[in-house]
Amino acid sequence: MQNHTAELTRSLDRLGVNQIVLTTRPPGSPAEERLATGARVVRVGAPVRHLRQGYGMYAALRAPSLAAGADLIHAHQGEDLAVLPVAASLAAAYDLPLVVTVHASLRHTLRVSGPRSLALKVVGTAVEAWGKRRAGHVIALTSRMAGRLCRDGLPPDRVHVIPSGVDPALFAAAGPDPVVAGLPRPRVVYVGRVHPGKGVLRLVEAMALIRTAETAAHLAIVGDGPARPRVEQAVRGYGLTDRVHLLGAVPHDRVPDVLAAADVLVLPSFYEELGSVLLEAMQAALPIVATRVGGIPTVVEDGVNGLLVPPDDPASLASAIGRLLTDPWLARRMAASGRARAAEFAWPALAERVFDVYQRTLGRHETGTRALAADAASERV
Known part of the structure; x- marks a missing residue:
């Protein structure tokens, strides 16, 4: 997911979208760095190796100062349970539209192997449903996941299939x-x-x-x-x-x-x-x-x-x-x-489709959109 977010950020930058990417801070990585001309990465020091579900709590402390002046929030939903509610709450507090990309779903993709994972799946299902209902638009990586989201009750006109890409x-x-x-x-x-x-x-x-x-x-x-x-x-x-x-x-x-x-x-x-x-x-x-x-x-x-x-x-x-x-x-x-x-999976074309979702979410057609992206992981492969 971290590579998806990074490549999408670079491609959106070429379209004139100014972005701040809020993510975790693995040991040895800088607190901030510039990813592209109009895009910077801000890392928060969550102990991801020992408290995987804790990133969102740390992000919640930093995100409000970054949201000022943003046009929308784009949350990348992965393994961290707290990312989606933090993004949805921030969007509500600042009256900002929310876009969610579903990389993984605790409801649909978590394998139950014991009491802990079962509890996580039950809680995650409720949290995901709450957060996605507050999103203006939801992006699924595959038509398979899009179908599941629609069966969960999301209106089909708010669900878009845009896969991950590759930069030739x-x-x-x-x-x-x-x-x-x-x-x-x-x-x-x-x-x-x-x-x-x-x-x-x-x-x-x-x-x-x-x-x-x-x-x-x-x-x-x-x-x-x-x-x-x-x-x-x-x-x-x-x-x-x-x-x-x-x-x-x-x-x-x-x-x-x-x-x-x-x-x-x-x-x-x-x-x-x-x-x-x-x-x-x-x-x-x-x-x-x-x-x-x-x-x-x-x-x-x-x-x-x-x-x-x-x-x-x-x-x-x-x-x-x-x-x-x-x-x-x-x-x-x-x-x-x-x-x-x-x-079929070249990032420049896929970024155009994501940008179109931004425009539809904002309800207007103009350039210069500023986005705050919440990403649940930044560890390199």
Whole structure:
């Protein structure tokens, strides 16, 4: 979600939209920085690693001073329960219209695994319903989520489908990342948060099966997150320290170089509303293996630009990866198909559609809109 917000902010800046992005402050990041000519990022010091749902409470202390002079508030709803009510309350207090983009929904996407997650889902469902009713317009990343929102009671004329995008300019000058390129081929990459919901442990299990099948492959895990210790333990447990490489987080502008050095991208998530890294892999002309969950099938067409497998199924994951690694013709065909489709997701065109939603929300047609964007996460992949 953080990459979506950053790229959208840059593209809206080119359209003359002045923006302030309010987000979390991971350790070592500056309190403020300029993202584009008319866009600055303000970070608040929420202890996100230990109190994930606490960001909104910290944001509430800072947001009022930033809202002065804004024309609207754009809330990016993710995992943090408090973001939406803070944004809705701020909009009401300052009489500002509210736009909400739904990246994740506690009601629709949270997997219940115990009492805590069940309580979070119940409370989150109520909070989301309250906040979205106060939004002038709601943006869904996929038609699947848009349909769910309409079934929840939102008027269809207030719900818009605008997916995540990719910036072709970032890939124009991409060259193979030297760290990834230094690994033996073939190279499988995962790019994203190392989070339990991302299925990285299942990918490690799949790599163990691939080794057993005597298919040579190296996996680069590019990202960081709370599940990293468990992933490292699994790598050691399966004896894969020579095959699986945890490279840590990289700035987003290095992702094109990482993908340029890869042979296959894998996204083994248990849930993913869209998955912007899939769009980036398509732009980089990489074949894809992903799970058939959430909105992924709206981006990856099984057998056309990638292979889809059931979630939580290491054997199917290993089989699909092995198929692409051992069939170069199939891999090239899927890579070419993905590259052709990536043009549908170029950020400049998508930003125009978001700007149109702003204008409709404001009820007027003029340039120079000033937006306050609330984003629930700013950690780099």
